[in-house]
Amino acid sequence: MKKISLLILVIISINSLHAQRNLFKNSFDEYKDFGISKSEAKAYQKEGSLSVFNKEKHNTKLAIKLFNKKVGKSVKNKNHEGKIEYKVIAEAENKHYRINYIFFDGNKKSYEQIEEQREKMIKLLDSNYKFESLARQYSMDLNKYKGGDSGWFKFGSVMPDFGNAITNTMYYANEVFRVDIPERDWYYLVKKSHTPKNIKEILVLKTVE
Structure with a gap:
């Protein structure tokens, strides 16, 4: 019985980590x-x-x-x-972008819980806490093990709403901001960690x- 319970917990954990595995796999030409x-x-x-x-x-x-x-x-x-x-x-x-992000799964947490957690994280970041450390602790996808580093990606490879948010020129280098995709229950805290460049x-x- 204990083995079955442990297996269920592992499956739930894996499903949570893969919840938005398609973020960087948007269909484009x-x-x-x-x-x-x-x-x-x-x-x-x-x-x-x-x-x-x-x-x-x-x-x-x-x-x-x-x-x-x-x-x-x-x-x-x-x-x-x-x-x-x-x-x-x-x-x-081609122009590529690179960010650090923390993913929150709206299927696992309510929006109120997510927003409360993001507020706490922003305060920690204002106190010189490292974004990468927070990502490793709290991000709810596999990219947590990379400190939330997205690696270089093209605009077309992500969902338009996410792409438009992270390419918004109103955000400065190293600025941290929220990105929400409520129709998929995907919520983020994003750090604009790199200047876009042609690769x-x-x-x-x-x-x-």
Whole structure:
């Protein structure tokens, strides 16, 4: 009986941490950033698979080789899949954003409880408490283990309401503010931790013989 109760608690905890796992997985046309139309992308996908490599996120040996190639050039490898070709189809510099955030799950707490907790956190931050430490203690998603660091992301990869809030020019560097998405019961305390910047990305076509 104790084992069953423990399992239930673990499942509840996991579900809570994954409650808004889709925040950075908003459906958008990523190929448009490279000047590739949907029809062109579909044509490439008939040949193989398309992947986006990001200069900040990808630092494998393959990624480094590809970033040193010009558009139209390729890197060839051979493994258990067969002969593989990675061809650089397009490149672009796209604006990316980066923040720290604390997520509150409205399915687990009432809005009044969330707002009370956010008020307390803001007071702690005014007393020089570290935002990252609060995120590790209180954020209700897996990003808590990174101190709430979102990593670099594009505007289109998040929900419009969230994107509009975190790109609002009225907020200064390192300013902390609230963002609410009540229709999904997602509530946040956000720190504008990084200045937006353009990051080089390449679109790569992988084909296997």
